[in-house]
Amino acid sequence: MKVSRCALPEVLLLEPRVFGDERGFFLESYNARQFAELTGLDVDFVQDNHSRSAQGVLRGLHYQLLQPQGKLVRVVRGRVFDVAVDLRRSSPRFGQWVGVELSEHNHHQLWVPPGFGHGFLVLSESADFLYKTTDYYAPQHERCIAWNDPDIGIEWPLPSPPVLSDKDARGSLLADAQTYD
Numbered sequence: 001m002k003v004s005r006c007a008l009p010e011v012l013l014l015e016p017r018v019f020g021d022e023r024g025f026f027l028e029s030y031n032a033r034q035f036a037e038l039t040g041l042d043v044d045f046v047q048d049n050h051s052r053s054a055q056g057v058l059r060g061l062h063y064q065l066l067q068p069q070g071k072l073v074r075v076v077r078g079r080v081f082d083v084a085v086d087l088r089r090s091s092p093r094f095g096q097w098v099g100v101e102l103s104e105h106n107h108h109q110l111w112v113p114p115g116f117g118h119g120f121l122v123l124s125e126s127a128d129f130l131y132k133t134t135d136y137y138a139p140q141h142e143r144c145i146a147w148n149d150p151d152i153g154i155e156w157p158l159p160s161p162p163v164l165s166d167k168d169a170r171g172s173l174l175a176d177a178q179t180y181d
């Protein structure tokens with residue numbers, strides 16, 4: 001597996017080794033020892049999630065104010081534009097974002113640390129999005145930042161307005177939101 005830092009250095013891109021043959025392919029989607037060795041992180045994942053979304057769906061930008069979750073995200077079917085935003089007010093990169101394409105074809109994964117908001121836009125007809133989290137879902141602590149917050153300025157590859165949940169359509173502006181110290 002290859003691990004590289006994104007423009008926001010705490011966000012990591014993981015490129016697993018893929019073993020292809022005439023039957024198809026094999027890859028280790030997660031190996032605790034290798035993850036710790038290559039990322040230098042000491043994390044325990046407690047929850048695995050799977051969501052399926054149609055083309056044009058945008059989920060995010062989400063974070064848990066308390067019980068913040070680190071997320072290791074990947075796409076096993078389709079293609080998404082995946083985004084992480086630094087929500088730590090003490091960070092010199094507060095409000096800055098990075099975006100990468102995750103797909104069934106590149107097998108790439110993104111480590112989104114606690115302290116960051118996360119969201120993705122589905123580029124393919126449908127996408128199956130799988131991720132591991134370092135803390136449990138806590139809806140009472142969940143917050144949402146508007147996907148189109150002008151102060152963040154995410155350049156979503158949007159051919160048309162996104163499909164949003166009611167919650168995401170009511171996302172807060174970063175300037176008004178309680179985030180992290």
Ligand SMILES: Cc1cn([C@H]2C[C@H](O)[C@@H](COP(=O)(O)OP(=O)(O)O[C@H]3O[C@H](C)C(=O)[C@H](O)[C@H]3O)O2)c(=O)[nH]c1=O
Nearest residue numbers: 049051059060062063071118119120136137138142165
């Ligand atoms: C996240 C989550 C949701 N749910 C239930 C709650 C709702 O009844 C239903 C859909 O929840 P929601 O609309 O919040 O799902 P997403 O919009 O995919 O939320 C996720 O989307 C962005 C991209 C994230 O990074 C977060 O992991 C998470 O906020 O699943 C659970 O039971 N457990 C969970 O961990």
